[in-house]
Amino acid sequence: MRGQRSATLDDVARAAGVSRATASRVVTGQGPASARARDRVATAVAELGYVPDAAARALASRSGTRLAIAVIGRTAAVLGDPYVGRVLTTAAHIAAEREVGVSLHWVPLNAPVTLAGLAGSRGLGGLVVVNPTRPALETVPRALRGRVAAIGVGTRDVPSFDVDNRTGTDGVVRHLVSTGRRRIAMVTGPSWLPCGDRAVEAYRRVMQDCGSETRVVAGDFTAARGVTAAAEIMSRWPDTDAVFALSDLTALGVLDGLHALGVQVPADVAVAGFDDIAFACLSRPALTTSTHPVEEIAAAAARAVLDHDGRDPVTFFPSRLVVRESA
Amino acid sequence: MRGQRSATLDDVARAAGVSRATASRVVTGQGPASARARDRVATAVAELGYVPDAAARALASRSGTRLAIAVIGRTAAVLGDPYVGRVLTTAAHIAAEREVGVSLHWVPLNAPVTLAGLAGSRGLGGLVVVNPTRPALETVPRALRGRVAAIGVGTRDVPSFDVDNRTGTDGVVRHLVSTGRRRIAMVTGPSWLPCGDRAVEAYRRVMQDCGSETRVVAGDFTAARGVTAAAEIMSRWPDTDAVFALSDLTALGVLDGLHALGVQVPADVAVAGFDDIAFACLSRPALTTSTHPVEEIAAAAARAVLDHDGRDPVTFFPSRLVVRESA
């Protein structure tokens, strides 16, 4: 068992009988190196169990070797959300392809911890901000601009990637109308997330087209809120015949809340969600919803920051209606 | 608008009219500094928008400022699993308390990418390995030993934290027995995860105690597997009157598969899961299960590596039976 100190590149170079410069070239695979040198260094690396120091490497090469994901949100709940899990999974994949690490940051809303501190910019290859708010985005250090992308919100400040929840909502609500529903309530997302506005707008338009009043209650994308929202809606508008929630989690909660109220779904009230999460097809009745290609979106964002390409400011990914039993 | 290069500590020192050493002391808050110096440096920092470079800091101070979470698993699915999301949430919190970052790594089973490469040890304050396999654990660089903890598996190699799924399973299966079930099938976890062994053992013991045969099929903690497992069980042992799955996700899938087969739950077959995930109470019928204090476990593991305390090698957290409608 060797001493405490872990092996450095100098140790490797010495063991291999070459200079540190040569050892570095071999280890990184950059620059010329004779077969002989390559061999000896490789042997030494294996023998000493050498692992390059990420910090030193980042410092010397002044290049990013890390993809940071910052999740903005009011509570810890956001990280428990399957949505974030899918984003992280995807990011981890893209990062693995590029051989960069992923760092994860949870930024509370109205955070004293800003994205600036988070970044510690050297060694940061790119930053993907999930559900950014404008103030949060403004704390991104200047040096990083151009290596930042947003997902979950369409903003023009940085390249953004999001699902097209305008047409998605349109599709769902029209489906409800086409099955004879007219008194349709909507549970939105949290008010600090502007992405819901486009959806609400789409909903209003359809309601207007068929001469119905709008029934909007604020949500927060959680299942718990769905339960209370169901009660709220049925007490404010007892003749409601359909509920559309901008999140499957919430829709599932609505299903539960309605069940507790003794309301039959879809016989009495139809329920539809948005996202098409894995559980959507496991609920009873199975949830009608609209897809949300989270993986595609996250991959696009991760690639955008890592490749540093100057893309269109906002990209919307299409959402597709999935009709199951609940509506 | 200042030049491209972001401000360094030298810039701050110059602007404040002090030496770099003093500036460093003020910024880190370590070491003596006069009120005057503190003031001037603080002003300069604010003015220049200075952000310390994490890499350089880690390199110079040779101290860890990052908590790494490595998730071991066969497919990307593991990261989509709510379990991992909860672990990450918790880790992010603990890390935020300690003012360290979190990095996330997905390590495929039989990974060419080992935990060694992941670590790039400098700047790593600790490593929590989720669902470690012994080979994976062996790739952890020596320098890191003592700053590594495992969760999701009880291993003696490093401090480990896991739910006590032996007594948890015992509780669930005895509950099934107490409600008159005798022909109970079990869907296990993935075979590469040794943690399931203790659970299977507990199940076998109860079955033996009441003179029933064991009916075990291998699972993988996914809902999809639950659907196929239900079909498999009902065709192999048509008289089965209860199914216990070691994961709620799988149990939910079993519910779905049984429904497709026209089997009534719990009338014909009782179903129970393990984990008590959020969706457990949203399914119809609501799922009977046993708790899994993921947050507590993850917090304990994160604290253990960050505080570098020499705790007991294996800690099991108790699981509590939650009876709902499905069993």
Added chain:
DNA sequence: TATTGCCGTGGAAGCGCTTCCACGTGTGGG
């Protein structure tokens, strides 16, 4: 007034790595 002690400070030495540059070598063409 001379001596001891302490505190705030700046100089300088690295942390482990990448990369520029200059320096031999060995090859091909003139």
Added chain:
DNA sequence: CCCACACGTGGAAGCGCTTCCACGGCAATA
């Protein structure tokens, strides 16, 4: 046979930061 040109190599200069150490100035003590 000599010059040009590659190519592989080692020396050395940093990357931005922390921290050791020695130094000067001040107040407290003799």
